[in-house]
Amino acid sequence: MKSGSNLEKVIASGKPAVTAELGPPMSADPHEVVEKAHKLKGFCDAANITDCQTAVVRISSIAAAYIALREGLEPVMQMTCRDRNRIAMQADLLGAAALGLKNCLCIAGDHQKFSAAGKLKGHPGAKNVYDVDTTQLVGIMKKMRDESLQEGGDKIDVPPKFFIGASWTPMGDPMDFRPYNLKKKVDAGADFIQTQGIYDVELFKSQMEKARNLGLHERTAILGGIIVPRSAMMLKYMDSSVAGVTVPKALIDRMNKAKEAAGDDKKKMRELQEAEGLKITVELIHQILEIPGVKGVHIQAIEWESAMEGIVKAAGLYPRPQV
Amino acid sequence: MIVGQQKPFDEIWGMVKGFKKVLVYGCNTCVAISHAGGGKEAEILASMIRMKATQEGVDMLVDNAAIERHCEPEFFEPLMEKVRTYDLVLSTACGVGVNFLSDRIGDIPVYPGVNTSFYGAVPKAGFFVELCGGCGNCILHLTGGICPVVRCSKSLMNGPCGGTDKGKCEVSKEIDCAWYLIVERMKKLGKLEELFSIQPPRNWATGTHGGPRRLVYEHIMELEEEKKAGK
Numbered sequence: 227m228k229s230g231s232n233l234e235k236v237i238a239s240g241k242p243a244v245t246a247e248l249g250p251p252m253s254a255d256p257h258e259v260v261e262k263a264h265k266l267k268g269f270c271d272a273a274n275i276t277d278c279q280t281a282v283v284r285i286s287s288i289a290a291a292y293i294a295l296r297e298g299l300e301p302v303m304q305m306t307c308r309d310r311n312r313i314a315m316q317a318d319l320l321g322a323a324a325l326g327l328k329n330c331l332c333i334a335g336d337h338q339k340f341s342a343a344g345k346l347k348g349h350p351g352a353k354n355v356y357d358v359d360t361t362q363l364v365g366i367m368k369k370m371r372d373e374s375l376q377e378g379g380d381k382i383d384v385p386p387k388f389f390i391g392a393s394w395t396p397m398g399d400p401m402d403f404r405p406y407n408l409k410k411k412v413d414a415g416a417d418f419i420q421t422q423g424i425y426d427v428e429l430f431k432s433q434m435e436k437a438r439n440l441g442l443h444e445r446t447a448i449l450g451g452i453i454v455p456r457s458a459m460m461l462k463y464m465d466s467s468v469a470g471v472t473v474p475k476a477l478i479d480r481m482n483k484a485k486e487a488a489g490d491d492k493k494k495m496r497e498l499q500e501a502e503g504l505k506i507t508v509e510l511i512h513q514i515l516e517i518p519g520v521k522g523v524h525i526q527a528i529e530w531e532s533a534m535e536g537i538v539k540a541a542g543l544y545p546r547p548q549v
Numbered sequence: 550m551i552v553g554q555q556k557p558f559d560e561i562w563g564m565v566k567g568f569k570k571v572l573v574y575g576c577n578t579c580v581a582i583s584h585a586g587g588g589k590e591a592e593i594l595a596s597m598i599r600m601k602a603t604q605e606g607v608d609m610l611v612d613n614a615a616i617e618r619h620c621e622p623e624f625f626e627p628l629m630e631k632v633r634t635y636d637l638v639l640s641t642a643c644g645v646g647v648n649f650l651s652d653r654i655g656d657i658p659v660y661p662g663v664n665t666s667f668y669g670a671v672p673k674a675g676f677f678v679e680l681c682g683g684c685g686n687c688i689l690h691l692t693g694g695i696c697p698v699v700r701c702s703k704s705l706m707n708g709p710c711g712g713t714d715k716g717k718c719e720v721s722k723e724i725d726c727a728w729y730l731i732v733e734r735m736k737k738l739g740k741l742e743e744l745f746s747i748q749p750p751r752n753w754a755t756g757t758h759g760g761p762r763r764l765v766y767e768h769i770m771e772l773e774e775e776k777k778a779g780k
Contacts, residue, residue, distance in 0.1 A: 307703070308703070312750060334703055334705065334710040334712075335703075336712070336719070337702055337703065337712065337719055337720050339719075340719075354703065356703045356704045356705065357750070357753065358750045358751075359703070359705040359706050359707050360705075360707070360710075361706075361708070361748075362706065362707065362747075362749065362750045365747065365749070365750075366750070377750060393711060395710075395711035398709065398711050398712075398713050398714075399709070399713040399714065399715060399716055399726065399729055400709070400713070400716075400728075400729050400732040400733065402732075403708060403728075403741075403744070406708070406744070406745050407707075407708040407709065409745065410707050410708060410745065410747050413747060414747055422711055469711060469712045469713055469714040469719055470711050470712075470713070470714070
């Protein structure tokens with residue numbers, strides 16, 4: 227075992243792994259993290275704790291991950307390359323490991339420009355860091371764990387033992403480079419991969435075939451990403467505005483149909499769309515888990531953590547393995 | 550070249566309004582090409598300040614002048630005596646010029662009339678793009694001549710992030726994704742596989758992160774010394 231994390235053990239057992247997502251609040255109140263942790267606990271093998279997603283200031287991933295851990299939910303702390311240089315990154319990794327965190331996902335991070343959206347002023351004038359990129363951060367984490375060395379070469383007495391993850395956008399431009407992008411992260415030392423949300427399963431299949439041809443599925447655990455759809459509007463938005471995500475028209479049509487079946491009843495409109503969204507999610511889980519080389523699913527029920535229980539039960543992924 | 554943009558006039562007026570004798574001092578090299586701070590722009594800016602001073606009832610003498618380059622002493626030394634008769638120099642040179650003159654002029658303030666924007670090129674008249682970040686550690690031979698340090702919004706070294714959409718950057722649909730361009734260019738060059746090896750963490754100390762940079766050619770300095778000594 228590299229880290230001994232629950233996620234690592236489930237993946238090693240050969241059973242399909244399930245990860246979820248927990249977004250920390252824009253407040254110093256820990257209760258929201260605690261509540262979300264309780265909704266997810268038992269229904270996933272580990273939950274990602276996002277690191278100031280969309281560049282919005284929130285409880286830091288490490289602190290929220292520690293709160294989740296205390297509540298009995300295994301966290302996957304996230305670390306963006308946007309906000310820290312290699313000094314801060316390594317200091318935080320030492321600290322996170324000292325607190326008992328065992329999984330870490332490396333990501334580039336959304337540009338700070340995204341922080342000013344809707345009603346939020348954000349910090350679009352912030353200076354970003356990008357001292358290292360995702361691939362390099364993966365390499366640093368591996369060097370710390372396996373060689374007991376800092377990036378600069380100084381010795382670490384007690385190295386941080388992380389199960390190292392990286393993100394992958396299989397359907398992003400330039401699409402023919404994406405399998406090689408993945409290969410670089412795997413070569414650098416990524417033990418597991420969580421993908422951007424998948425709706426176009428056929429397109430993902432073809433990208434997975436390229437990844438398999440490079441032998442990557444045997445060197446890393448690829449978890450297919452699923453963003454739980456809640457409405458036709460959300461699906462349309464993701465199709466048109468989220469990079470690397472395409473939503474087949476058939477899925478949007480299904481959601482529209484569910485919406486229309488409610489007539490003018492707003493409450494029913496929401497209920498029917500959510501029910502259809504859960505059905506679509508379960509179908510996607512099955513379709514993605516059938517693809518050779520896929521070792522699990524990363525289910526993001528964004529601000530809808532209570533949906534996880536029903537999803538994993540309906541998908542036949544409950545109870546989660548005890549390893 | 551260095552591309553600059555004239556500061557908003559209100560900001561400039563805020564800087565100059567308390568002075569009695571102002572020289573608007575242009576530079577006829579890079580910032581002249583970007584229509585920000587050459588002799589012509591210095592002249593126009595000086596007359597705008599004069600008009601504003603008249604409107605506001607402020608008693609102020611505003612002159613303008615320009616020299617070929619603000620980054621080498623030989624160009625401005627001949628004018629230095631005259632320049633020192635003003636109580637403010639509003640330089641429309643790039644930041645290099647403002648600094649260089651400030652270091653030499655004595656107790657007269659030198660204020661910037663231009664925002665020094667970037668190192669760039671002019672794809673067509675009136676359009677300037679940033680193409681180099683002056684990082685001091687060039688890797689263009691590895692990336693098809695397209696710079697990820699400055700043309701990628703995240704300075705990524707190993708490939709695109711998840712934000713590329715139809716070849717554009719997540720920051721703006723107006724900005725090309727540098728990694729999209731790099732991949733396409735390397736394909737054209739038949740060198741795509743060169744992008745498959747991992748670029749390790751960079752040494753940023755060659756850029757602005759290692760403190761102010763200097764470059765010393767001792768043989769040239771010695772030659773100059775010898776010339777001066779009449780050898």
